[in-house]
Amino acid sequence: MAQKLNVGIIGAGYAGMAAAVELAARGIPVTVFESARQPGGRARGVLHQDTQLDNGQHLLLGCYHDTLRLIGQVGGNIERDFLRLPLQLDLHNHLTLQAPCLPAPLHLLMALLRAEGLSFNERLRAMRFMLAMRLRHFRIAQDTSVSELLAQYGQPPALIEKLWEPLCIAALNTPIAQASAQVLLNVLRDAFSRRRADSDMLLPRIDFTQLFPKRAVDFIERHHGSIHFSCRVESLQPAPEGIALHTSENVHTFTHIICATSPTAAAKLLRPLPELAGVVAKIDALQTQPIYTVYLQYPAQTALPHAMIGLHQSTSQWLFDKGKISGQPGLIASVISAEGAHQQLTHDELCMKVIAELRKQFGIVELPHWYQVIAEKRATFCCAPNLHRPGQSTPLPGLFLAGDYTAGDYPATLEAAVRSGITCARTIMSKS
């Protein structure tokens, strides 16, 4: 079987590399085409002023089992590569929640019961909501917005603002009035209701290109696969023996192709193929949401009270102390997910706001040596209710789609991307 298959993969992001590793590990020949000079896609390392950054501060949850397994498979060591934070939320001066060492879901219920910054009624309502969702196996009959679901279950406004809204925006990168309640429940189910470690937050000590894609490149090459960087795929064409893939220099024919690009790039490649009109229509219907990351390099002694800390009703939603996480003293990352007023500011104005917040909240009076804003305007799809995300299989035999936007339980995350790549690889292997 392995001799007959020959798989081409477009895109060396987490989805494409997951598919490539899964196939290469089973002796299937893979060739990856990546338009950029490095792998990683939207989760890639970038160098600024000799400082290694990510194009956006990422974190993983303990329930991202497939991503964590693949990082291990290509040679990573989860405990060395990540700072592991057992369930805790700190919204500076407004909410502190820390899970005791109990099995799930008791750890969460106790954390809610003992949360500082919430009234007794708010704590009780939050616990009741989680228990009600657990009784329903985290499924609702008809998907709706997160705001509507929370209102249906009597969640008070202050509880929504301090707990559910920051959680929803961090998990779905979509404002609560527009976000899918069912997708949020899928994340709550996997993170909070099974194993205690599933709700751990894993903050990377190394950049996201090194963490998985770079190691995956080495793994694939050791398993007789190949990767072409700076090599954009321009078009696809059905061919008698499979599918022909055109780059500016060559035409390659494969038995199967996995298109593992962003949704916009996928739509561009698929649009000329009449069989795929329905798939392209689904991709075109997806809206997007931005993520802004502001990196500020302060003097080395500057530090936050914790590795990760939230701000209530501020421009910065989450702050990360890279000194505590990745041994980069004085480097602070401010993350602003989803759409908002910050998009109207220039990068300089945005940095000044973040600097002012750091001064006000933590007494950081020094000015940073440098700052850098990374604005990913189409960071993820907008995770609205009842979305019709395209599946991994397509009407064109041999052509598959991988990527965080394809059908699945999860919002646009590394785990969604990785799972979609694995699904493509396993479907190809099972059908051949």
Ligand SMILES: Cc1cc2nc3c(=O)[nH]c(=O)nc-3n(C[C@H](O)[C@H](O)[C@H](O)COP(=O)(O)OP(=O)(O)OC[C@H]3O[C@@H](n4cnc5c(N)ncnc54)[C@H](O)[C@@H]3O)c2cc1C
């Ligand atoms: C700022 C930011 C912060 C985020 N934070 C988190 C987080 O904390 N946790 C989390 O789980 N997720 C997070 N995400 C989401 C996560 O990064 C994405 O879900 C994931 O990286 C998507 O991977 P992918 O492989 O589906 O797509 P991509 O990463 O977009 O990869 C697609 C690849 O295809 C290549 N490509 C495109 N067109 C072509 C072509 N024609 N030919 C060849 N190659 C092509 C691209 O160059 C790219 O490398 C964040 C995203 C951003 C932007």
